[in-house]
Amino acid sequence: MISKDELFPVPSPEFDPINLPLMMQVTEFICGGFVVGLISVHTIADGLGAAQFVNAIGEVARGLPKPIVDPVWIREVIPSPPKLPPAGPPVFPAFRLLYNTMDVSHDAVNQIKAQYFELTGHRCSTFDVAIAKLWRSRTRAIKLDPEAHVHLCFFANTRHLMQQLLPAEGGFYGNCFYPVAVTARSGHVATAELVDVVNIIRIAKAGLPGKFAKWAVGDFKEDPYELTFTYDSLFVSDWTRLGFLDVDYGWGKPLHVIPFAYFDFMAVGIIGAPPTPKKGTRIMTQCVEEEHMEAFLEEMKSSA
Numbered sequence: 001m002i003s004k005d006e007l008f009p010v011p012s013p014e015f016d017p018i019n020l021p022l023m024m025q026v027t028e029f030i031c032g033g034f035v036v037g038l039i040s041v042h043t044i045a046d047g048l049g050a051a052q053f054v055n056a057i058g059e060v061a062r063g064l065p066k067p068i069v070d071p072v073w074i075r076e077v078i079p080s081p082p083k084l085p086p087a088g089p090p091v092f093p094a095f096r097l098l099y100n101t102m103d104v105s106h107d108a109v110n111q112i113k114a115q116y117f118e119l120t121g122h123r124c125s126t127f128d129v130a131i132a133k134l135w136r137s138r139t140r141a142i143k144l145d146p147e148a149h150v151h152l153c154f155f156a157n158t159r160h161l162m163q164q165l166l167p168a169e170g171g172f173y174g175n176c177f178y179p180v181a182v183t184a185r186s187g188h189v190a191t192a193e194l195v196d197v198v199n200i201i202r203i204a205k206a207g208l209p210g211k212f213a214k215w216a217v218g219d220f221k222e223d224p225y226e227l228t229f230t231y232d233s234l235f236v237s238d239w240t241r242l243g244f245l246d247v248d249y250g251w252g253k254p255l256h257v258i259p260f261a262y263f264d265f266m267a268v269g270i271i272g273a274p275p276t277p278k279k280g281t282r283i284m285t286q287c288v289e290e291e292h293m294e295a296f297l298e299e300m301k302s303s304a
Contacts, residue, residue: 049173051243079216137299146187
């Protein structure tokens, strides 16, 4: 096995990595395959922006005279409401979170989708099902007091909420997302049917336009971007819709995309796809410590 550290670029000693907004390394194998290792600073671009940039590189690599979608700057159109007085420096705990990868079949996801539609008359996404499964499994595994609160946070793209300001065809590479937060009692999440957990998530997603609009004009009492990193909080991200799976350098789409967006101060779950030609959903996590890992895996494998 090749260590991931060998596949990522290492800056020269005279450079501070934090001052390099983007680094890329291509590693070619004797079989003809290759890996592109990308490191980017999140203050430069969000996931969609980084994927658009890499897709543009692929288009130029294929011989196009310029990217299909022209990049635009226009960061000045992104809302920047007055900031609240700082509550103090952020606290970054040091958890000992273990990494795990688990695949969920299309059939299993579609079964929950069908149950949700039958119950509510509305459709839900693969992302909704995957993070509902992850959140409930983790909540059951860490066994907090039933009255204690557990939190779920995911970062929603808001470009579609700014259609009059951003070009419809895309091209904005910067940050344009809003954190959607969900809070519920531990006992409620742990004992709920999976479709009910999906519904909690769907309700939070439905409130995005209204909350974003209020935030954009400064109508908020707590800064939604001031995040709290505690063991009762789970942060999730969807990598299936960013565009990394569509990058073509001249040999077709990638066989596999692996995110390494993990930190020891935040419990993380990332929704992705297994390597081609496998089907289904891949859930990559670094969200529980060793004492809870066995219970977490059992819950993730359970269909109940």
